[in-house]
Amino acid sequence: MNLKNPVNKPPQSTSQSDAQSKRVSASRRTNVPRTVTAPWQQMPANLFLQLNTGEQGLSTVQATEYLSLEGANSLQEAAGTNVVKLAAAQFKSVIIWVLLVAALISAVLGDTIDFVVIVAIVMLNGIIGFYQEYKAEKAIAALKNMTAPQAKVKRDNRVIIVPAANIVVGDILVLEAGDLVAADARLLQSASLKMTEAALTGESEPVDKQANKLLSANTPLCDRDNMVFAGTCVAAGTATALVVATAMNTELGKIARLITDASRSESTPLQQKLDAFGRILVWFSLAIVMLLFLLGWWRGSAPLELVMSAVSLAVAAVPEGLPAIVTIALAMGVMRMSRRNALIRKLPAVETLGSTSVICTDKTGTLTVGEMTVRTLYVGEQCFTVTGEGYAPQGDILLNNQTVNRQNFSGLHELATLLIGCNNAHLVEDNGQWRVAGDPTEGALLAAAHKVFCGQAGGELAHFAQRFPLEYEIPFDSDRKRSCVIRRLEDGTLRAMINGAPDMLLQICNRVYTASGEQPLTEADRARIHQQNTLLGQQALRVLGSAYLDLGHTLPTDLSPAAIEQNLVFVGLSGMVDPPRAEAKAAVAKCVAAGIRAVMVTGDHPQTALAIARDLGIAKEADTVVTGAELDRISEAELVQRAPTIAVYARVTAAHKLRIVHAWKANGAVVAMTGDGVNDAPAIEGADIGIAMGRSGTEVTKQAADMIITDDNFATIVAAVEEGRGIFANIRKTLQYLLAGNTSELLLMTLCVFIGLPVPLLPIHLLWINLVTDGFPALCLATDAIDPDVMQQRPRTRDEPIAANHFLSTMFLTGLLTAGVVFAIYFYSLQTGSVELARTNAFTTLVFAELLRAFGARSETKSLWRIPLRTNLSLVVAVCLIIGLQVWAHQNATLGLFLKITFLSLEECLLLLMFSAIPLMVLELVKLWQNRAQKTAAIVG
Incomplete structure (x- = not known):
């Protein structure tokens, strides 16, 4: 290949060169300070003088001393994780401290089982949280891995390869296609240089770079065309560049600092809500203890009995299973979301x-999609649509939404030949995925040309270079805004194939290719092509024009762009875009x-x-x-x-x-x-x-x-949001279920103490209720199927409490209904039997009522019969098993002795089960009334 790349060098006067030589000679002494007087993109050719280097590069001695003074060219990693602090951080939550206090009180009162259960729950929650956070953020380490492991530099007037960590300010980088830049550098010389900076700036297309540009001090990062940056890649061309920043002083290093500064120190919305709820729970528990103690004291109860009752209720007020249930609900959500990518x-x-x-x-x-794709080809006054995604060479050519026979349109073949002929990219298939080796824009043009010919990369295109051998190439530069390739056609004639900016290309064309062949380019033709170019641009398409010139059988002696690129035949336009998914x-x-x-x-x-x-x-x-x-x-x-x-x-x-x-x-x-x-x-x-x-x-x-x-897939984010909303809804209804049960216990106990009745529930009863009703059913609610209507709701605000007004009203209504039914049975039993029998009936009714209420707790708005039981069979099984266990406890003397309950027949258990369904039925009627009221209000509105 006879490739001749013109080289862009910064302008430099003789006086500047002489002065520079003197300064460079003096700079061999490495103790000369290296100062910067202006932003590097603003610096002219004498930037050598700022860094004590010269065109021959630093000496080995200089580089070694600078490395020892300034440090390695590597990003600083964050301080190592303190395991002790990380473990302690898992116990900062207010509700965790409430549970630990409750566990301590249980231990003092001799409730060993309660103490063990609470401590186990707290430790399980802490272990899971510790494991998650120990997989700490490694963003700085990942940034370090992005830097080039090796780099070519010019030292002692020769090019050598050194570890990227040994690059220092003042080194001269030698760059070519495929190189990963090791440090921020100011270009000294460039030849058709294009840089891929998408990872750093978000720019989807390779950026043209030129050494001889001088830019203002406030030029945005993405427009600094005379600079190259650490972590970016050379897409095409060659260059030399003077290193002006290394390590944390590079743009990549600045991002590393931003990552550290941006680290989320605040807790998540759920953690904030649970902490706020925990603080409320603390004061509520203390208030209950004081209230019951004062009431009992006023009624003359024994102090020890008062302390036991008050503390038991305070422990019962804390939903000790909540942290573990929240953690399990989140973990189950992680599993479901992994199945949704x-x-x-x-x-x-x-x-x-x-x-x-x-x-x-x-x-x-x-x-x-992150890949340039040609969407439109304009040739012969006709606009063709190109289908297919990315760099895959499969696709159709459409005209007026109809697939065309590509053999019938010579203009398409002429345009496709230019797109392939003036192109240095290659399409590569890797495990069914097509990618481009070379410039992404040229890859998109190549894929479109393949679609025009045969829809694949094979066939006649595989021998294109042999059929049309390359004779000469004038690379793209930003002044001409076009590239030119001269190839020899099969009949022996030479043809210059040019792709470039349509506006500038039209200025050097005097003919146009039409369905009937070459025709003079009229002003009407120019206006029509300009209009089409504008229309494509308004569709956010990047537009390139294509033209050619036949040069005869002999290569011209003058191969300058000015001599070759004139009196061209304009063929057509190619409109490309990185299309939406x-x-x-x-x-x-x-x-x-x-x-x-x-x-x-x-x-x-x-x-x-x-x-x-x-x-x-x-x-x-x-x-x-x-x-x-x-x-x-x-x-x-x-x-x-x-x-x-x-x-x-x-x-x-x-x-x-x-x-x-x-x-x-x-x-x-x-x-x-x-x-x-x-x-x-x-x-x-x-x-x-x-x-x-x-x-x-x-x-x-x-x-x-x-x-x-x-x-x-952006759509996966929507699915993840749906999962997140469903998980929060599950946690919220689980919390309401737990608190409603605790509320019923508190109301029942408070009422009995207030009117002077014996305590209806013993500490072992409260422990059993919390274990069987707050444990398994609550876990089933936390892992319930997601409501399909969850995405029809508005997002929650950051400061919206987890226990809003409707939450609290439903919780208190549920607690009041349950406590009322249990109190009625307890009071009736006291009149007709012993205190032990009354306590047994109250205890069993409360267990049954809370178990049945779990079915209604699955939704705050939907009635029970609108939620299929098959969507949560685990809840059905758990409730049935626990009801069976409760009935068996009344038949088994050992378990009955442990729970301090009396014998009940199966008929008596069934009767209590019927009474315990009253709260559930009333709550479902309230839901039905509320739904009808909302529908009526909507119709009236």
């Missing part, structure tokens, strides 16, 4: 998903229906971002896009105020994304952040719930995330 890395994230009210999502690779639009619609706001936050171009956002339904037609440059001019207070009105952010950096997340959180939103690049990691870390893409995501992003979507 969502991997949870942090257990509380399951519930946090259900609270999500805002999803800040990246565009490239998240909402889009097929399922993304439906997923966004589901988010909107669920009251979740979707916000696009991307490093891509504003016009492209807005077009994709409008297509997916994230932005409305009237919405505009806010760029990173505009964000820099907006104060934090103003951003907090404007954030709810902004749907699309473009050309943003990692710091911008983190600001956006903080602005939404300041508005009270529970924020989820999705992404795949390194530049997404700080915002993912700072959000309430961080979501990384499993396939396209970088390792640092995955380590920073709470959840990983294994199929990179």
Whole structure:
């Protein structure tokens, strides 16, 4: 291949060169300070002087001394995890401390079983939490792994390979296609250089770089065309660059600091709600103890009996099974979500998903497929649609929504020949997945050309290079905005094949290819092509034009671009885009229906971002896009105020994304952040719930995330939110079930003490009730099937308590009904029998009532008969077994002695079971009345 790449060098005057030589000679002394007087993108050719180096590179002695003074070129890792502190952190919850106090009291009172059960529950909860958090965040370590293990540098005027950790400021990097950049560097020379910076900036396409540009000090990171950055990759071309920042001073290092600064120190919404509930429970328990003690004292009861009764009730008021049940519910949610392609890395994230009210999502690779795809081919005044996704060479060519016979359109063949001929990319199939080796734009053009010819990469295209051998190449540069390849056709003639920016390409064309062959290019033709170019651009398509020139049989002596690229034949346009995922639009619609706001936050171009956002339904037609440059001019207070009105952010950096997340959180939103690049990691870390893409995501992003979507499908996020909402609903109804039972016990005991009756429940009765009714049924409720209507509800606010008004009213009504029925049976039994029999009847009725009530607790709004029992067979089995155990306890003398209950016949047990169903029936009638009242209000409204 006769490839000649023009080299761009920074301009340099003779006087500058002489001065530089003198300074460089003096700089051999490594103690000369290295200072920076301006941002590097603003620095002219004398930047050598700032770093005590020269065109021949640093000497080995200099590099060694600088390395010892400045440290290795590696990112700092976070301090190691303190195991003791991590273990202690599992016991910070208020409700955990309430349980530990209850366990201590139980031990003092001799209730060994209660003490063992409570301590076991607390320890189980702590072990699970410790295990989850010990798998600590490794984002900084993952960032370190992204840096190049080795790099080519120029030292002592020769190119050598050194470990990336040994790179120092002042080294000269030597870069070529495929290299991973080891440090931030200012370009010295470049030849057709293109950099893939998607992981750092979010830019979906390779970025053209030029050494001879001088930029302003406030140029955004994604527009610093004379710089290369650590962690990015050379897509095409070659360059030399002067290292200006290493380790934590690189842009990658700044992101590492942002990740550390963004680390979520606050607890999750569920943890906050449970802690708040725990504090209420503490004061409530203390109030019960004091009330009953004072009532008993007033009535003249024995002090020891008062202490036993009051403390027993205080212990009963605490739902000791709640922490373990919450943990199990979350763990079961993790298992269900893994089957839906969502991997949870942090257990509380399951519930946090259900609270999500805002999803800040990246565009490239998240909402889009992450691969450039040609969508439109315009040739011969006809606009063809190209089907197929990504780089796969399979697809159809459509005209007016009808598949065309490609053999009947010579213009398509002519255009496809140019797309392949002026192209250095290769399509590679790897386990059924097609990827591009080379420039992604050229890969998209290559895939489209394959579809035009035969729909596959094989056939005649496999021998294209042999059929049309390359004679000369003029690479792409940003001034000409086009590339040119000269190939020899099968008849021996030479043809220059050119692809580039349509506007500039048309300026050097005087003919146009039509269905009848070449024709003069008229002003009407130019206007029509310009109009088509504009229309494609308005559809967020990146448009390239194609043209050719026949040069005869002999290669011209003047091969300059000016000599070759003139009087061309314009052939057509190719419109390409990184298309939205097929399922993304439906997923966004589901988010909107669920009251979740979707916000696009991307490093891509504003016009492209807005077009994709409008297509997916994230932005409305009237919405505009806010760029990173505009964000820099907006104060934090103003951003907090404007954030709810902004749907699309473009050309943003990692710091911008983190600001956006903080602005939404300041508005009270529970924020989820999705992404795949390194530049997404700080915002993912700072959000309430961080979501990384499993396939396209970088390792640092995955380590920073709470959840990983294994199929990179935005729709999976919606499924995960549904699971999260269902889990919270299950936890909430389980808590209501537990507290309603405790409330009935408290009301019953308080009423009896107040009117002077004997205590209806002994401490062993309270322990048994908590064990059999608050244990297994509550666990079955916590793992209940998710209500299919859960996504029709609005998201919960961050400050919404777990026990809202309707929650409390239902809880007290349930407790009052249950206590009333049990008290009636207890009072009647006292009049007709002994205290032991009365206590036995009250105890058994209370057990039966709480077990039956578990069926009604499955929904706060739906009636019992609207929820099929088959969806929670474990609850049916658990209730039946416990009822059987309770009946058997009355028949078995040993168990009856242990529980301090008397014998009851099967008929008596059945009668008590019938009475215990009264609270359930009344509650179901209340639900029915409330539902009818809501329907009537809706009709009237």
